[in-house]
Amino acid sequence: MLDMQPLPGGQIFRSLEANMQARPRTDALLSALGPAYRAGLALIERFRAAPGIDFRPGTTVWDLRADGTVGWLRGNAAGYLRAPHVVLASGAMERPTPFPGWTLPGVMTAGAVQTLMKAGRLKPEGRIVLAGTGPLIFLLADQLRRLGVKPALIARTDRLGDKLAALKRVRPAGIPALAKGVGWLARLRLAGIPMRTGISGLQALGGEHLESVRLLAGGKNMDIPCDLLVVHDGIVPSTDLAHAAGLALEWKRDDASWRPRTARDGRARMAPCPSFTTGPCRIRITGDARRIGGADAAAAHGRHAARAILADLGRIARKQGGPDRTEAEVRRTLAARPFLDAAFPPGLAARLPDDATIVCRCEEITAGSLRVAIRNGAADMNLIRGLLRCGMGPCQGRSCATTLARLLAEAEPGRPMPPSPFRARPPLRPLPLGALAGMTGLDPALAQVESLDDKPEEIAGDDVHA
Template identity: 75%
Template sequence: MNALSFGTPAADADVIVIGAGPAGVSAAIDLAAAGRRVIVLDMQPAPGGQIFRALEANFADPETGALLAALGPAYSAGKALIQAFRATPGIDYRPETTVWDLRADGTVGWLRGGAAGYLRAPHVVLASGAMERPVPFPGWTLPGVMTAGAVQTLMKAGRLRPEGRIVLAGTGPLIFLLAEQLRRLGVKPALIARTDRLRDKIAALAQLRPAALPAVVKGLDWLARLRLAGIPMRTGITELTAKGAERVEAVSMTVSGQPVELPCDLLVVHDGIVPSVDLAHCAGLALEWRDTEASWRPRTSPDGQAERVPGPSLTAGPCRIRISGDARRIGGAEAAIAHGRHVAAAILGAAASDTAAVVRQAMAARGFIDAAFPPGLAKPLPADATTVCRCEEITAGTLREQIRAGAREMNQIRGITRCGMGPCQGRNCAVTLARILGAECSAPPVPFHARPPVRPLPLGALAGLTGLDPELAQVVSLEDKPVAAGDDTHE
């Protein structure tokens, strides 16, 4: 094909930052302070990300004292960071903006209201954060079954307090933190059902470092307060099931080999946090599968420089994307802030040894936490009757049928069943499908092919795209079209 004569579109900024959580905000502050023109795109209406969600509004309202006290100092610690972000000149902050396309050459597709278009920069910082590990189990689609992160969102942004018989189930520090926040609000969970065991903590001691002790002490303090409050707690639970007709009415589980069932109005589940990789995958960046984490994470250098997947690509030239914060490695707010500054230093060409040391310090507890709280709810593969793809209502049994009929690749299964074709574009089902496929035929966990839009894009916005690169608009590729199992080949 002859090269087209279109010119390269001009850059809209020196750096585009995707996400206004701790990593994105800290990177933007340092970059703008150094004189760089920075555009920050964020889905949320205000900066802060998940951990500092609605912080400005809550501090501005004199009636939120009890809520702020319940959320604790970890939430309040974001106030100074967000104030600095608002006060730093040179930051073009664009809230309520969805990124639906990302390319390795620094091209970013955006959507805000009914308008959409493309922006470009020689550097892109992808700080899109994390998501809770998907945990398909019987009854997980019933109303009244929520993730811990969703409950925190309703508390922070909606200022709502859960009521009724509440059961928290799963593993990880967030279970303890949420339970402690509920206790401070006067809400006493009926049970904390943990999948982790004492032996996990003993095995994790080999990963304990002196720099991690403050985080461990904080967790022990939460645990002690919950026990003093008389909140029941069980460890090593298995076979979690939510029961009910129109909504969750009861929860059952196995504890020490014995079945246990209790009434439940709200079942809150959490099985750890994994990087949000949809935009990285859309950009054609390399992902690596982590068996111990039951998820993918992007392959990067320590300063966040991403790698392209080998092979054909829509764009040429160097990869202009750096990934920061929990979108790269799960570490929490302090680690995300530290890594955001580390990425900014790398972009600025400044000596980054100091910021690298701060990142290592902030990540010191990660090895211990990962070993002490291994995946629990997501560890067993779902039974045949359990829904895996919520968008298309596809069960594990349906997926196994196609694999046993000859399907050996995730895209092939997607083409046959529509698994991963719903609004979430596979964010909630891809990991589980990969694990089922691996168990059935030892296939490598290669994710779905990614193509824009990775978020819903209205046709009206698509028709009026601005900043379109006419050269890329000429590219047409059907090479990844899935082939059905058996002898039938779709032409």
């Protein structure tokens, strides 16, 4: 098991072991994060007690190939390993939401705030505004309330009409999850935390750092003094490893994001393009990296994928006929998803940014610069990357690819969305030269360089850098 984090637990149960061991100093934090966070300890203890697992924390995967080859980095040591089956559980990322001022110090995502709370044991201070949509907004606000921090405002892009329209999608198995959300909302109301719905036009204002927030609510502009703006517009699958492995992705128009194409048990499909490998695909994708469903759904689908692998290895009998127990559990844990998707549609990212807004924050490229390149004939994401360096920064396009794809579609209505983000190349994460020089487990076949003709053609007669 290769895990980028120092302790098992992923995002949901991040640093749980360390926080439990640090009691009573962390009692207030553990109480604020709630019983759902503490419940992960039993799962972590079962994992620790399981024999025969080679657990490698603090390990980054910088290359992945469909034949089961994995490039890893730990400290200054790197190498390759290969397995007959690879389970990709890289989770999700928060939907990128370019808006004026989103790169100012003092603007953070909800997931980043949770990480600082869980791993850093930090508590935000000052005037806090939470803006966006989705259940995580309510959960984080309730956790802050428990820590004694009262947000100045919860500014939601969703409306009551979204909830009423979504009621027809409620399924009996999803009612417990919905009741949990209603409980968060009720506690926030009782605590007297101001809340506005249907907001739009979000802007973060300030010089060297965030000073205030401007938004449109009820037809009127509001300017709110603010020290910390926490934004969240839902989450989308993290597809960079799957894309780098040459796996097929599909664009979800209603969600404005890519997700991998897989069978029900998570087995991935190869994209119809040149590949570094031959033979069958040995990768299964599970959890939010496959389909957004939350912690319970990720655990259920992990069991389902594991059962499929055991059947492939001949360790258990393959289920004949209808769905097995684990597949039924996956369906149950996803029962609330249709309602949530309709009740909390993308809001901050629903409209494309204006020309002055930065889209690629690594290279500080604005939407206007991208639109100029598109008008001058750049109709391909990889061509635009070569011309403007959009997507060449440390995030490797994770923050800007979706917006650029939508800008291309804006220029030509009806145009099909790109089948994938920017073409991916290893290393997907920074790889020190010292680690590269001392690499172990190098397969000679992996050292063969395959040249792909993907260099952008120059646009004759126009200089988009002008």
